[in-house]
Amino acid sequence: MAVRRWPSSGRAYPKGYDLTVACRVLPSGERLLPAEYGGTASAYSGAVSDEPISPRRAGLGIAALSLGTLLNPLNSSMIAIALVTLREFFGLDVLTVTWVITAFYLASAAGQPLMGRLGDRFGPRRLFVFGMCVVVVACALTPFSPNFAFVCAGRVLLAIGTASAFPSAVSLLHPITSRSGLSSPRLLGRIQVANTAGAAIGPVIGGVLVTTLGWQAIFWINVPLAIIALVGVRLLAPADAPRDKAPLSTTLAQSDIPGILAFTGMLVSLLVFLLRMPTQPLWWLLAAAVVCGALFVWRELRGRHPFIDLRMLAGNRSLVIVYASFALFNLVYYCAFFGLPQFLEEHGEYRADATGLLMLPLAALNVLLTPFAARFIERRGVRVTLIGGGLWLVGSAMLLGLLAWSTAAFVPLLVTAAMGVPYCVVSIALSQALYSSARREQAGVASGIFQTSRYVGAILATTLLGIAFSDGTSPASWLEVTVVAAVLSAVLVPVLALWRPVSRRG
Known part of the structure; x- marks a missing residue:
């Protein structure tokens, strides 16, 4: 095989690089790193060594990565049980206390693509370790917050730290x-399993912690979990490939801070507008969302290092379908996940701990079915799995109506x-569709946007529930x-059917 030298340094490829990762194969048989066909040497994310990894070590490394990915969905759902306690502790109204959830989702939505880009640039293992350090510091200090604003700030830091886990896991x-x-x-x-089970068991864990130790415990529980994940990945995951060192100013410029601000401004304006729409619509916020959205698109199309690469999406139809499907799927799922506890507590008059236990089948089935779903994908393919899971979601959504007639435990x-x-089948199939649709050199950025799609769906679901329950949680x-x-589930099925894998040749 012919070997070329790096254009950025003039030296030959380091011995031991895995040239099957993020490279382009020419007809002559030459393999080119990203630097040779428009990328940068620092963006290369291949393995440093071709030394084999034992299945046991690989399994333990994935377990550590999975523990890190669990923290974000766990904290996004665990906080729901602590809302009443936080209101009483800080003397808040209902609208104000919801910002402890909103701040987390907004920071997660904006942070996922950014974390993916930083992982591609500095290395996924380095990013994962850094994120877990942020989690430890944020969760050790937030319980001592003097006011609610500091709690929200701690939640923002927690979201940023946990946002590093999933892009790093996909890249590794x-x-x-x-x-x-x-x-x-x-x-x-x-x-x-970690991503889905973390969200599902959050209400159960949160109820136990808040009841026995207070709201502070839902932060403290993250400290030992993050330390275990940090140590495990540091010891067991493959080391990152060497990157070219860049000045801080270059790193900030390539992080596209204006794009992040426009994206966040668009989400915040739209969210506040939708929340106020049932009582007192603030139309200027809708106009602000449109303006921020236009600025965001203009910036991303003109910037050399966009926060969300719209050109990449325009050139990858399969990836766009994955993101749209994941956002729509989570919109349906979180309508049930966030709406069911509220309905059971207020209309069914269940206690919070009992409501959490009634959500357990979701987590248990997810853990039990995931291995079977993975094997089904291997045998029948991603597309068949997506369509089958989508059809099941339609039936499950229709079953929700049974609760309007009876809230008996069964x-x-x-x-x-x-x-x-x-939730098990579609989630893992869409994750595999992401893996099959994204180019290797864009894995971190692509997986970050994937998680942003999750949070956009969750934000829209909470807004929809707020509108539906504005006059109370009644059977109607x-x-x-x-x-x-x-209806949304029925729309999702044909969207899933449009997905096709991307060819890897060339």
């Missing part, structure tokens, strides 16, 4: 699988069990949620 997946010989769908399944147990199946309002969820 290829060197782990290529050097261990393990199946990528199965390893993705383990990561997906009914929510049946509903949460039914929702657990598509729950039927409205059910109809919307069923």
